Amino acid sequence: MKILGIETSCDETSAAIVEDGSRVLSNVIASQVEAHARYGGIVPEVASRQHVLAIVPMAQRAMADARVAWPEIGAIAVTCGPGLAGALLVGVNAAKAMALGRGVPLVGVNHLEAHIYANWLGRDGALGEPPPLPLVCLIAAGGHTDIVLMRGHGDYAVLGRTRDDAAGEAFDKVARILGLGYPGGPPLQRIAEEATAPFALPRAWMKGTHDFSFSGLKTAVLHLAQAQGVYPLPEDAAARQAMRPTIANIAAGFQEAVVDVLVEKTLAAAQEHAARTVMIAGGVAANGPLRKRVTERSSVPVRIPPHVLCTDNAAMIAACGYFSLQRGVRSGMDLDVTPNMALGTR
Ligand code: KG4
Ligand code: ZN
Numbered sequence: 001m002k003i004l005g006i007e008t009s010c011d012e013t014s015a016a017i018v019e020d021g022s023r024v025l026s027n028v029i030a031s032q033v034e035a036h037a038r039y040g041g042i043v044p045e046v047a048s049r050q051h052v053l054a055i056v057p058m059a060q061r062a063m064a065d066a067r068v069a070w071p072e073i074g075a076i077a078v079t080c081g082p083g084l085a086g087a088l089l090v091g092v093n094a095a096k097a098m099a100l101g102r103g104v105p106l107v108g109v110n111h112l113e114a115h116i117y118a119n120w121l122g123r124d125g126a127l128g129e130p131p132p133l134p135l136v137c138l139i140a141a142g143g144h145t146d147i148v149l150m151r152g153h154g155d156y157a158v159l160g161r162t163r164d165d166a167a168g169e170a171f172d173k174v175a176r177i178l179g180l181g182y183p184g185g186p187p188l189q190r191i192a193e194e195a196t197a198p199f200a201l202p203r204a205w206m207k208g209t210h211d212f213s214f215s216g217l218k219t220a221v222l223h224l225a226q227a228q229g230v231y232p233l234p235e236d237a238a239a240r241q242a243m244r245p246t247i248a249n250i251a252a253g254f255q256e257a258v259v260d261v262l263v264e265k266t267l268a269a270a271q272e273h274a275a276r277t278v279m280i281a282g283g284v285a286a287n288g289p290l291r292k293r294v295t296e297r298s299s300v301p302v303r304i305p306p307h308v309l310c311t312d313n314a315a316m317i318a319a320c321g322y323f324s325l326q327r328g329v330r331s332g333m334d335l336d337v338t339p340n341m342a343l344g345t346r
Contacts, residue, residue: 077321160210
């Protein structure tokens with residue numbers, strides 16, 4: 001079955017066609033980064049309006065790229081939470097119109113659950129092999145950092161979560177302190193590669209729990225940046241250039257601390273629950289040192305999506321929608337958005 005997936009929960013308008021929950025026929029993404037960059041973060045109303053502009057062209061492009069016609073589409077899957085209410089509404093209403101117009105099933109998808117399903121998607125158009133269950137997945141994104149036990153399709157237990165900032169949010173805030181731009185993960189990772197002597201920064205282990213905390217680390221970075229004269233950044237371009245090695249060493253120290261905690265806590269949860277697979281998902285799973293470290297340290301097979309399927313995309317929505325439909329889940333035309341939707345609910 002071919003499913004059209006739609007994702008508009010945050011600042012990416014995406015549409016994709018996925019076959020049988022694992023073969024990606026197309027996956028197109030319109031990023032709004034430029035529209036939000038001058039504000040230094042996402043402005044919800046700007047996001048909604050950008051989705052309004054992009055949603056139909058993206059759906060049309062996904063169909064064209066996959067070379068499929070409407071009669072071949074078996075269902076529409078759409079993110080209905082968590083996310084920005086106004087942004088979610090654009091995708092949900094577009095999906096309803098398409099499902100109603102074509103007379104095909106509609107299925108609302110939890111965005112966090114979908115991040116996990118990015119790991120079901122095959123590479124290079126191939127059918128993905130299903131991973132052995134139970135599995136433990138770290139979902140590390142801009143708005144969430146959760147360790148999830150998945151025992152079967154639709155059967156989740158959230159083992160731990162962040163008590164303050166999400167990991168991606170910490171990357172974004174630290175990148176802002178260091179004057180690296182938004183979103184912060186990719187430029188922070190790049191400059192950290194220049195580090196010669198990374199600073200030692202604190203790790204919050206939250207012992208006895210599978211929870212995380214990143215706000216103390218963020219504050220430690222701020223104090224270090226102030227002490228090193230990096231924050232606030234000097235106006236003068238030459239002075240800023242002279243600071244580059246220090247910025248690289250702070251970035252690398254921060255990244256090492258985050259990766260260390262994410263990997264060790266995920267693997268501890270996996271061991272405790274006898275997981276047969278370890279997964280990483282969400283935007284932060286695009287981070288090179290995180291990918292390398294978890295792969296080296298895990299004693300069970302690790303799955304991490306390719307970069308484009310780590311950050312927000314509609315292919316993962318279509319994959320998740322497929323497995324929901326398989327177990328009889330359907331949404332009605334009264335499908336609403338749930339901005340604070342938890343995992344395991346719809
Ligand atoms: O999954 P995502 O696209 O959106 C949410 O659902 O939140 O994740 C976006 C987050 C941003 O905070 C971004 O800085 C982070 O993922 N990110 C990275 C990297 N690429 C994206 N963080 C660290 N290293 C990266 N290479
Ligand atoms: Zn996401």
